[in-house]
Structures are given as structure tokens and as C-alpha cells.
Amino acid sequence: QKEVEQNSGPLSVPEGAIASLNCTYSDRGSQSFFWYRQYSGKSPELIMSIYSNGDKEDGRFTAQLNKASQYVSLLIRDSQPSDSATYLCAVASGGSYIPTFGRGTSLIVHP
Amino acid sequence: DAGVIQSPRHEVTEMGQEVTLRCKPISGHNSLFWYRQTMMRGLELLIYFNNNVPIDDSGMPEDRFSAKMPNASFSTLKIQPSEPRDSAVYFCASSRFQGYTGELFFGEGSRLTVL
Numbered sequence: 001q002k003e004v005e006q007n008s009g010p011l012s013v014p015e016g017a018i019a020s021l022n023c024t025y026s027d028r029g030s031q032s033f034f035w036y037r038q039y040s041g042k043s044p045e046l047i048m049s050i051y052s053n054g055d056k057e058d059g060r061f062t063a064q065l066n067k068a069s070q071y072v073s074l075l076i077r078d079s080q081p082s083d084s085a086t087y088l089c090a091v092a093s094g095g096s097y098i099p100t101f102g103r104g105t106s107l108i109v110h111p
Numbered sequence: 112d113a114g115v116i117q118s119p120r121h122e123v124t125e126m127g128q129e130v131t132l133r134c135k136p137i138s139g140h141n142s143l144f145w146y147r148q149t150m151m152r153g154l155e156l157l158i159y160f161n162n163n164v165p166i167d168d169s170g171m172p173e174d175r176f177s178a179k180m181p182n183a184s185f186s187t188l189k190i191q192p193s194e195p196r197d198s199a200v201y202f203c204a205s206s207r208f209q210g211y212t213g214e215l216f217f218g219e220g221s222r223l224t225v226l
Contacts, residue, residue, distance in 0.1 A: 034214070043202055043217035044154070088154065098144075098167070099215065103153035 002027045004091050004102035012108045019076040021105050023089030026070070032092040033065055033072045034099060039085045044101075048074060079109040113137070115218035117203050123224045129191040132221045135184055136205030144204040144215060145178055145188050154202070160186065193225045 003026040013019045021035075032051055036044035050056045050063040050072065062075040072091075076083055086106050090099035116135040124130055136143050145157040158168040160180045168178070175194070180186040190197055200222050204215040 043219050044215075045217070046214055049214060098156065098159060100156075101146075101154040 002030075002091070002093065002100045004089055004100050006087075006089050006102035006105045008103060008105060010106040010108050012110060013079050015079060015081060015109055015111050017079050017109075019079045019083065019107055019109070021074040021076075021087050021089075021107065022071060023073065023091075023102055024071045025089075025091045025100075027091065027093050028067075028070065029093045030067075030070075030091045032097060032099070033063070034090040034092075035061075035063060035072075035074045036088040036090060036101075037085045038088060038104065044088055076107075079107075081109050081111055083107060084109050115203055115205050115216055117201075117218035117221050119221055120219065121222045121224075123226065124193055125226050126194055127192040128225075129189065130193045130197075130223060130225075132188040132201050132203075132223070134186045134188070134203030134218060136186070136203070137216055138184070140205035140207050140216070141183070142206040143180060143186050144206070145186070146202040146204065146217075147199045148202060148220075149199045157188070157201075190223075193223075195225045198223055198225050 005024045035048040037047045038044045048063040050065045056063045060077045064073045086104040088104045089102040092099040118133045142161050144159040148154045157170045158178045163180045178188045200220045202217050202220045204217045206215050
């Protein structure tokens with residue numbers, strides 16, 4: 001059974017700090033990795049995707065992938081109160097490409 | 112462009128009643144997914160369609176659940192009879208190219224409460 005594990009949090013960081021969110025997965029055949037953001041009472045929204053080992057940067061967000069260690073992380077630089085949300089890690093294997101979601105990490109950015 | 116449209120946004124019903132949730136995917140997307148989200152279990156895939164054909168329904172919890180996609184612009188998820196443990200937020204999502212890369216676009220969800 002494919003599993004995606006995240007610390008539920010909450011992770012609390014001060015405004016302007018770097019928030020680091022982590023995710024591990026069980027299926028070594030996984031090929032596609034995603035971070036979705038979900039505000040309270042809203043639907044998940046894709047913010048980052050990464051497919052190869054290393055770092056991928058997009059504005060204040062950096063996704064990091066290490067397939068050998070089976071983990072993927074999301075760094076949010078200069079965190080803002082508007083970043084307060086639940087961040088869902090999703091992993092898809094080759095073949096079906098259907099993502100399996102982790103249960104999410106709650107991030108709180110306090111002024 | 113319009114996103115994924117779901118209805119109803121909220122549904123409160125009594126145990127034993129039939130519930131029908133509706134979804135209109137983004138035009139041009141050929142894959143459609145139904146997910147259920149609860150605090151206990153997170154986001155779970157129920158079923159997904161590719162080109163209107165159900166591909167994997169292994170996540171459908173029981174025979175009380177059924178889903179259809181009669182055309183490229185419409186899908187339904189039906190629960191009959193409903194039970195209190197079905198209370199959850201049900202999301203519909205769509206994607207291009209057979210769910211390629213897992214880049215899903217979610218609707219706003221249907222919050223179901225079964226009393």
C-alpha cells in the first residue's frame with residue numbers, strides 16, 4: 001500500500017522566517033511529487049511540482065526531492081501570515097500517475 | 112476560464128436518504144476524480160474517470176456508492192442509502208492527459224452531513 005507521511009503540526013513560525021515542511025513516501029517507484037496548499041474551508045490548490053532529484057524554486061517556494069531517501073520537502077522563505085494553511089504532499093507513481101495525498105501539515109505564520 | 116464546478120456546496124440529509132453530488136470539469140480536461148476528505152482519513156481517492164470511462168473505483172467504500180460520467184462535461188456521485196459515517200467533504204477534480212503528472216484542479220467541494 002502506497003503511503004505518504006507528513007507531520008500534522010501545527011508548525012508555527014514568525015513572519016519573515018523560513019518554514020520547512022517535510023514529507024516521506026513508501027513507494028520507490030514514485031516519479032511525480034506535488035505540494036498543494038489548502039486554506040481552511042477551501043479546496044486544495046497546486047503550488048509546486050517536482051520530478052527529479054534536487055531543488056526547484058518558484059518565487060518564495062522551493063521544493064526539494066531526494067528519491068534515494070524517499071523524501072520531499074517544501075521551503076517557504078519570508079513567510080507571511082497569508083501562508084497560514086494546510087500543506088498537502090502528493091506522490092504519484094509511474095503508470096497511473098494518480099496522486100496519493102498525505103494528510104497535510106498545518107502551518108501557522110504569526111506576525 | 113471557469114474552474115471545476117460542484118453542486119450542491121452543502122447538503123444536510125437524514126440517514127437512509129439518497130444523496131447525489133454533481134461535478135462539471137474544466138473544459139478540455141479528460142480525467143475526472145472524486146475525492147473524499149475527513150479529519151480522520153485525510154483526502155481519499157474514491158474513483159477516477161479517463162475519457163468518461165471509469166478506470167479505478169477501488170476507493171469506493173461500498174456498494175452504496177456509485178459514480179457516473181455520461182459525457183465529458185458532467186459527473187455524478189451518488190450515495191444510496193446514506194449513513195452518518197458518510198459525512199465528509201467530497202471534492203471533484205479534473206486534469207489533462209489521463210491524470211498525467213498529478214496536476215489536479217479541484218472544485219470547491221460539497222460538504223455532506225448525514226444526520
